[in-house]
Amino acid sequence: MRYYIIAGEASGDLHGSNLIKAIKAKDTNAVIQCWGGDLMQAAGGHLVKHYRSLAFMGFVEVLMNLRTILSNIKFCKQDIDAFSPDVLICIDYPGFNLRIAKWAKAKGLKVIYFIAPQVWAWKENRVPSMRASIDRLLCILPFEKQYFKDRWNWEVDYIGHPLMQVLADQHNLAHPLPALSNEKIIALLPGSRKQEIIKKLPAMLSVINAFPNYHFAIAQAPGLEDDWFSALVPKHKQVHIVKGNTYALLNHSVAALVTSGTATLETALLGVPEIVCYKGNPITLALAKRFVKIKFIALVNLIMNKEVVKELIQEHLNTQNLVHELGLLLNNEEKKKQIKTDYAQLKNNLYTGKSATTVAAEIILEELSN
Numbered sequence: 456m457r458y459y460i461i462a463g464e465a466s467g468d469l470h471g472s473n474l475i476k477a478i479k480a481k482d483t484n485a486v487i488q489c490w491g492g493d494l495m496q497a498a499g500g501h502l503v504k505h506y507r508s509l510a511f512m513g514f515v516e517v518l519m520n521l522r523t524i525l526s527n528i529k530f531c532k533q534d535i536d537a538f539s540p541d542v543l544i545c546i547d548y549p550g551f552n553l554r555i556a557k558w559a560k561a562k563g564l565k566v567i568y569f570i571a572p573q574v575w576a577w578k579e580n581r582v583p584s585m586r587a588s589i590d591r592l593l594c595i596l597p598f599e600k601q602y603f604k605d606r607w608n609w610e611v612d613y614i615g616h617p618l619m620q621v622l623a624d625q626h627n628l629a630h631p632l633p634a635l636s637n638e639k640i641i642a643l644l645p646g647s648r649k650q651e652i653i654k655k656l657p658a659m660l661s662v663i664n665a666f667p668n669y670h671f672a673i674a675q676a677p678g679l680e681d682d683w684f685s686a687l688v689p690k691h692k693q694v695h696i697v698k699g700n701t702y703a704l705l706n707h708s709v710a711a712l713v714t715s716g717t718a719t720l721e722t723a724l725l726g727v728p729e730i731v732c733y734k735g736n737p738i739t740l741a742l743a744k745r746f747v748k749i750k751f752i753a754l755v756n757l758i759m760n761k762e763v764v765k766e767l768i769q770e771h772l773n774t775q776n777l778v779h780e781l782g783l784l785l786n787n788e789e790k791k792k793q794i795k796t797d798y799a800q801l802k803n804n805l806y807t808g809k810s811a812t813t814v815a816a817e818i819i820l821e822e823l824s825n
Contacts (some may be wrong), residue, residue: 456482456484456486456541456542457476457485457486457487457488457538457539457540457541457542458478458485458486458487458488458540458541458542458819459487459488459489459535459538459540459542459543459544460474460475460487460488460489460490460491460495460500460543460544460545460546460823461489461490461491461531461543461544461546461548461551461552461555462489462490462491462492462495462506462546462547462548463490463506463546463547463548463551464506464547464548464634465492465506465647465677465678466547466716466717467491467494467506467546467547467548467570468491468494468506469494469617469621470546470569470570470581470617470621470811470812471489471491471494471500471546472494472495472496472497472498472500473491473498473617473620473624473810473812474544474546474569474812474815475487475495475498475499475500475818476498476499476812477812477813478816478817478819478820479499480816481817482820484749485499486501486580487499487501487503488500488501488503488532488534488538489503490502490503490504490505490506491505491506491556492505492506492507493505493677495568499685503534504527504530504531504593506640507678507747508523508527511648520661522550524550526618527551529556530553531551531555531694531769532558532790535555535559535564536753540564540678541565541585541823542564542567542819542822543555543559543564543565543566543567544567544568544569545557545566545567545568545569546570546816546817547569547570547572548567549572549573549578549581552568552572552686553572553584553585553588556588556589557584557599558588559586559588559714559820560588560589560590560799563612563821565590566588566589566590567590567591567593567702567815567818567819567822568585568589568591568592569591569593569815570593570594570595570617571592571593571594571595571596571599571603571611572585575598575599575602575606578672578711579606580601582606582607582609585672586607586761588607590822590824591611591612591818591819592609592611592612593611593612593812593815593818594612594614595614595616595617596616596754596757596758596820597613597614597758597804597805598615598700598757598758598760599611606773612814612818613807614807614811614814614815614818615805615806615807615808615810615811615814616720616803616811617810617811617812618717618720618721618724618804619724619802619805619806619811620810620811620812621721622702622724622725622808625702625727629750635670635672635684635695635697635707636659638669638670638671639668639669639670639709640667640669640670640671640704640707640708640709641666641670641671641672641705641708641709641710641711641712641781642672642673642674642701642705642708642710642711642712642713642722643659643660643671643672643673643674643711643712644654644674644711644712644713644714644716644718644722645659645673645674645710645714646676646703646716646718647664647676647677647678647679649679649683650681651688651714651735652684652687654734654735655688655714655732655734655772656673656688657687657763658732658734658749658772658773658774658777659673659712659732659777660671660688660689660694661773661774662695662712662774662777662778662781663693663733665690665774665781666778666785667693668779669693669709669785670693670694670695671694671695672694672695672696672697672704672706672708673688673694673695673696673697674697674700674701674785675696675697675698675699676699676701677698677699677722681790683820684696693807701721702717702721702725704751705721705722705725705727706746708727708770708787709727709728710727710728710730710742710781710784710785711727711728711729711730712729712730712732712752712781713729713730713731714731714732714733714779715731715733715752715766717754719731719754719755719764720754720755720758723755723763723764723780723798724798724802726793726795726798728764728782728784728790728794729764729766730764730765730766730767730777730780730781730784731752731753731755731764731766731767732767732777733752733766733767733769733770733772734768734769737767742805743760744777750767751766752768753766755801758801758804758805759797759800759801759804762792763797763798763801764794765780767780
């Protein structure tokens, strides 16, 4: 069978790579063309577009890059036509993928959506078009199946969260970090996009002097230039950069300051107490407040439907608040115990007994056999 897979971000590349492996395990003759990144390519996909040229975050940023986005959509349609796949598999990235899904379905292609768009948060008006365009919608958050059933009378598939597999597959979690193996470490995860790092890293670093007995290790995401990243980091005996080894860093950390996004869930699943940090474009945030209908921004809190981890957003992301909340994580035994209990329940909620990508591959092959 011929598979066309589209992922537009680093997390999509990660989960897409495991999906490709799962598909190939079940279909040894699979031919896979993809948009994604190095991991999907290494897993056996023929990469036609890297996510580094696709990732635009926020209302304002999307408007500024609209010409590039429209050009990518046009190229994608042409490439799908040329490849002539048996199925289109969309991985998250809804602003782009939902357009392609609608077009592909109109052409008679099977469409599977792996990692459902978060329409429960905003843009519910997308759902009728999604139902018309998507043959199977695969959800990775436990409350989504009930949401689509109750709100839209749409039977979708809950497959568990793919991060459970990713973390289980990591064999280097116990490896020591050179020069830091005997230190008490607080991890700083400022994100993978330059625009978010510039906004959030200075606030994270502002707490250093309040915790002289700890070392602060900053996770440098793959793809960021060393010179650019190191220029943002002060020369300080307590501050270190850890490149491309975030899971090992978290595994050796007593707490973490984490930018909003998938990293907040990864941190929780590794059992590290965390504070979620967000600071973005003021116009983007003002628009989001009008349209987004959720109580929390952290996936951990959304899944558990309560504040498990503290969220510091926009003007609340400041030195005073960070020092106070980080002090609680490090020194308040009752808070530590509650976080441990909540994290255990989180893991139970996200695992179905099988890896998410194995279930996804089974569903895809089932659809292709119909």
